[in-house]
Amino acid sequence: MSAIAPPAKAARQAPPPNDVKRHNLAGWLFAAPWTLIFLVFMALPIIASLILSFTNFGIANLQNPFDLHFIGLRNYAQLAHDQLFLQAALNTIIVVVIGVPLNVGLALLIAIGVNQGVRYARTIFRVGYYLPVVTSIVAIAVAWRFLLDPDAGLVNNLLRVVGLHGPNWLGNPSLALPSVIFVVIWRNVGYAMIILLAGLQGVDPALYEAAHIDGAGAFARFRSITLPMMRPVLLFVSVITSVGFLQVFQEPYVMTQGGPLNRTLTISQYLIQQGFDFFNQGYASAMAYVLFLAIVILTLVQFRLLRPQT
């Protein structure tokens, strides 16, 4: 290695002109396949969707996609008066506002427990908590639908053992959304936990030791060492979790189909109903952009709140 390093270094410091050309050509050749697919199947649809959101694109347009009728902001205006959309938006906000802090908080507690609280069986805890993350949401939603069954479900059977009469978790309008949120967290908490655990392992143990010698208690150490050191990782986990929770779809789709009384209908679910059951595709596109905007805003807000302080 060392024998060939010097000439290579020299070549890198002063690249001959044909080297630049070579890099440009090779660079774009290597980038071409990915970029081409990206442009056709990602960039184009993102732009098309924005355009469609200002039209009344519907089932007739599937034959003539370019026969567009622009209706200005009417789709967006209609959203503001659509009771179902407002209900779906409210449900989605509840999922995010309740679900994200619970998910990240629980994940942090588990990560700290696994990292600092136990000496043995760390791998078993890590693997166990992560297990639901690798499974199909549809499949686990099917399983939880039966687990939460009021009569035959395991949850109520266990409650019966201790003499309690469990409710109809998914059939009760005020319990359905909390039950869905529980399943969403059950499926996702392991992902956040693994990332936070990796973050915790990056914190210098000497900091804790110094604090310990200074007589700081466990809570003080958590507040003045763990939290500040973990800010960037917490930010990342919160953003990823929020982006995911804002798009919740499969759990309610399989467990409740949005019911009872639309109490578990989410924006993604309503969007797909409008777009692909009723073929109001212009309207669905407007909804998609509202969701997109919500994701961008929520992300920016979290950057504000959790920005690393230097």
Place this chain on the structure above:
Amino acid sequence: MLQAGSTEQIIATPLPEEMPEQPGRIQKKTSTSWWVYVLLTLGLIIMIGPFVWMVLDSFKGQAELAQLPSTWFPVAPTLGNYSNLFTQFNFPQYFLNSVILAVSVTVLNLLFCSMLGYALAKLKFRGKNALFLLVLATLMVPSTVTLVPLFVLMSKLQLVNTLTAVILPESAGALGVFLMRQFMRDIPDELLDAARVDGASEFYIYWRLVLPLSGPALATLTILTFLASWNDFIWPLIVLTNDQSYNLPVALATFAIGQHGTDYGLLLAGAVIVVMPMVIVFLLLQRYFTQGIAMTGLKG
């Protein structure tokens, strides 16, 4: 897209798989930690219990499932639910579709993402930074934004109800590019320049030098992509509307909200078939999974 920069700068430490035992007082002060074990174990039961229960119940016959109070272990274990799935329904076809989708999407992502990753990590070309920003921005876009135009495009291309319609848009993911670029950046430039001086073409360098050195990143990308594709649901639900073309999750969901919605045993057996391959792969390769997630997570 900012998240990449800020987290990367602050926490760019490689991740130790197991934290070395911390010296000093904190580790020794474990006398109060029994309750941590108790709480973590309770949580663990909530996480793993449903899988155990799901497998057990899938081996029960209809009569036993209807019986109250329910049994814990199958009293008369039966494969009836599974044989029903495979003989009376199209499950062999769904399984095959899922395998074809996951394999194709994974292979294409490995190829395309590593190519772009190489270009972004090791070549200087005009537009490179813009392209990289584009890749990062993509990670923020909700999948529902592209559904409608993508469906229109696929129906114009006459690809609705074909597996190609699922494979094409998913063959060039952003996360893979990011992962490959981050990993390939750490391969020393001297090695590549030496090969260039010796007259190697860029393709040779990519194929014979860089790819063989990128084993861990390729392994991680394989696992993440295969997993995502196996569990993929929303786009297949939209574009695969014909019974023959379903993948496993779409088939299972269609059963669950359709006329088989109360066929407990059948649905649980279906769920086991969808879940178990990934659970087994995960248990065998768990190190790569969690390392990979943490790697992509922390670095971006």
